[in-house]
Amino acid sequence: MKHFARIDWMSAALATLLAAGGSVACSESNDGPDTPPGGNASPYVTQVFDYRPAVGQFINELPEYKEGDTQETMNRKALEAIGNNNLGMVSLGGFGGYIVVGFDHTIENKAGLCDFRVQGNAFYANGQSGYGSSEPGVIEVSIDANGNGLPDDEWYEIAGSSYNEGSESWIEQAREAGNDVRTIRNYEITYHRPAAEPGTPTEEYIRWEDNQGGSGFRSMNPTHLQSYYPKWVKEDQITFSGTRLPQNGIDLSGVGNNFALYKFAYGYADNEPNTSDRSAIDIDWAVDADGQPANLSGVDFIRIHTGVNQENGWLGECSTEIMGVVDLHLIDVQIESNTIKQ
Ligand SMILES: [Ca+2]
Numbered sequence: 001m002k003h004f005a006r007i008d009w010m011s012a013a014l015a016t017l018l019a020a021g022g023s024v025a026c027s028e029s030n031d032g033p034d035t036p037p038g039g040n041a042s043p044y045v046t047q048v049f050d051y052r053p054a055v056g057q058f059i060n061e062l063p064e065y066k067e068g069d070t071q072e073t074m075n076r077k078a079l080e081a082i083g084n085n086n087l088g089m090v091s092l093g094g095f096g097g098y099i100v101v102g103f104d105h106t107i108e109n110k111a112g113l114c115d116f117r118v119q120g121n122a123f124y125a126n127g128q129s130g131y132g133s134s135e136p137g138v139i140e141v142s143i144d145a146n147g148n149g150l151p152d153d154e155w156y157e158i159a160g161s162s163y164n165e166g167s168e169s170w171i172e173q174a175r176e177a178g179n180d181v182r183t184i185r186n187y188e189i190t191y192h193r194p195a196a197e198p199g200t201p202t203e204e205y206i207r208w209e210d211n212q213g214g215s216g217f218r219s220m221n222p223t224h225l226q227s228y229y230p231k232w233v234k235e236d237q238i239t240f241s242g243t244r245l246p247q248n249g250i251d252l253s254g255v256g257n258n259f260a261l262y263k264f265a266y267g268y269a270d271n272e273p274n275t276s277d278r279s280a281i282d283i284d285w286a287v288d289a290d291g292q293p294a295n296l297s298g299v300d301f302i303r304i305h306t307g308v309n310q311e312n313g314w315l316g317e318c319s320t321e322i323m324g325v326v327d328l329h330l331i332d333v334q335i336e337s338n339t340i341k342q
């Protein structure tokens with residue numbers, strides 16, 4: 001714990017020094033291992049390492065693709081949108097699309113408290129608090145264990161309320177509606193570049209198949225007629241993997257035109273409004289690949305991927321949107337995690 005806090009302080013100080021045009025001279029004498037991250041740390045995202053959306057109706061628009069853009073320039077556009085409290089928006093597209101962000105300091109895991117919030121555009125339907133537009137993203141966290149400043153270390157999943165199957169209050173209703181309500185870890189999906197861009201609504205637009213024997217098409221809807229396949233990607237197919245959540249979209253009309261996207265209890269991105277305490281995350285919820293507590297002292301990197309594979313009528317595919325990530329401790333917001341996870 002102390003080790004990482006120290007590395008973090010040093011890299012933040014180094015960055016400040018370099019930004020000021022200073023030279024680098026290591027001096028380790030004055031700051032003991034308990035030195036806090038100093039007063040200059042930003043509560044917000046300062047780096048986007050990778051913005052890799054799956055296909056979706058907002059792809060190539062949020063952020064906007066322009067001729068000649070590359071993975072690197074799209075990462076930069078994503079940072080311009082969601083970094084530094086700009087509160088713009090990026091869409092991760094359908095299941096699996098993801099973004100990896102970083103900070104200028106380690107987000108500390110304070111005991112008993114939520115530590116950060118991933119900001120999205122979830123909202124409740126009029127007069128409701130159980131559903132609306134919840135498009136949950138699965139959150140993973142990592143610490144810069146090898147100290148190289150890059151997110152190439154082990155990832156730990158935040159075990160949200162559907163980490164174990166059947167935990168949501170609406171699961172039976174969703175099952176009765178014909179939804180696939182399983183949680184599947186190591187789910188994998190591949191999307192294929194369409195042979196041609198229809199430029200007109202179609203049900204069978206982009207073909208996909210998964211590693212469970214399932215397959216289908218993403219549709220193109222009347223309100224978004226641009227290419228849904230990320231244009232800067234050269235490959236003709238893209239594959240994503242990660243935990244897949246229960247399908248939470250339930251058609252209340254029964255005829256396909258009133259999909260309510262039910263919220264998960266806790267632990268996801270773009271699931272609760274940003275003003276809700278229940279959108280906050282406790283780093284203590286992070287688990288390793290065996291589901292055991294990761295016991296992290298803090299996190300340097302956060303990865304979010306769209307967690308649901310579902311089309312919801314005219315709403316289109318479930319896609320997680322991200323507007324930012326904020327370190328709750330640095331903005332003096334105290335949310336006790338046991339008020340959320342009960
Ligand atoms: Ca905590």
Ligand SMILES: [Ca+2]
Nearest residue numbers: 144148150152
């Ligand atoms: Ca690293």
Ligand SMILES: [Ca+2]
Nearest residue numbers: 121135270321
């Ligand atoms: Ca959303």
